[in-house]
Amino acid sequence: MKELVTVIVPILEPQINPTEEKLLHHALQILSDYQFIFVAGEGADLSVVREHAENIDVVHFPKRYFESRQHFGQLLLMADFYEHFNWCDFLLIHELNSWVVKDELHYWCKQGYDYIKAGPVLADPDKTPGILKRITGLSEEEKRVYGAGYADNGLYLCRIERMTATLKGKKSVAHQYRHNADIPNADSVFWHLEANRFLSHLRKPTDIVRSHFAQFGVQYDNAATSPFALTGISRDNIHEIPYFKNLPETE
Incomplete structure (x- = not known):
């Protein structure tokens, strides 16, 4: 029997x-x-990582994919990456710009979705592409703007079988995104805009449901109902996010 879910933590260069x-x-x-x-x-x-977990499991990929977040995004657009972990049903990709607020991982795995991730934060929310625009396709500049909205948004839950099937079914499009250095966070743009274009490959939640899965830390207002996780966290903003100001010192 397959494992339900494994947490994947990428370690980018440098330390x-x-x-x-x-x-x-x-x-x-x-x-x-x-x-x-x-x-x-x-x-x-990985010496710093081992200070927090001595006996760690590590899977190595070519070093070029860990030179930056942009390079790592290329790896996330390759079926081989997901197939490497096909002994489980789901992967929680947990980049080190996210914070799990409460352990609801099992719950989210059982909700029937194939891909869940917080949406982008756009400088002009009115420019969010509508249904028609998503079908006809975005211009290169629109893709760049959309991709920039995913900066430091590094937490998502995905069903391995559907991710690999989507990448194989859209091999040419995935290849274009993988090799387009002008689109920041090209992997997120692909999964959000291209995966279900013309034909639905992935079951994804509504925006409201997605907000219960993850929200950007700078936008979270410490509401009574907290999401599973916060994302968009960096050393430049963590001290300005109200959630972290209210944490006990032990955190």
Whole structure:
């Protein structure tokens, strides 16, 4: 029988900073019931990671995919990446810019979705592409604007079988996105705009449901009902996010 879900934590070059260490330490604590696998470039120095979890499972991929977030996004547009973990049903990709508020991982795996991720934060929300625009396709400039809205948005839950099937079914389009260096966070743009264009490949939640899964930390207002996770967290903004100001010192 397959495992339900595995948590994947990518470690990009160079070494992780103190804020990322804080996010990593918290993830290992709150999701301690699940298996963690770290993905890193060949020959990566993981000594800081081992300070938080001595016996870690690591899967290495070519070093070029860990030189930056843009390079890592290329790996997330390859079927081989997801197939590498096909002994489980779901992957929670947990980049070190996200914070799990409460352990609802099992719950979200059972909701029937194939791909769940917080939507982008656009400088002009009125420019969010509508249904017709998504069908006809975005211009290169529109894709760049849309991709920029996914900066530091590195947490998503996905069903491996459907991700690989989508990439194989849209091999040519995925290849174009993978090699387009002008689109920031091209993987997120592909999964949000291209995966279900013309034909539905992935079951994705509505915007309201998605907001219960994850929200950007800078937008979260400490409401009575908290999401599963916060994302968009960096060393530049963590001290300005109200949620973190209210945490006990032990966090």
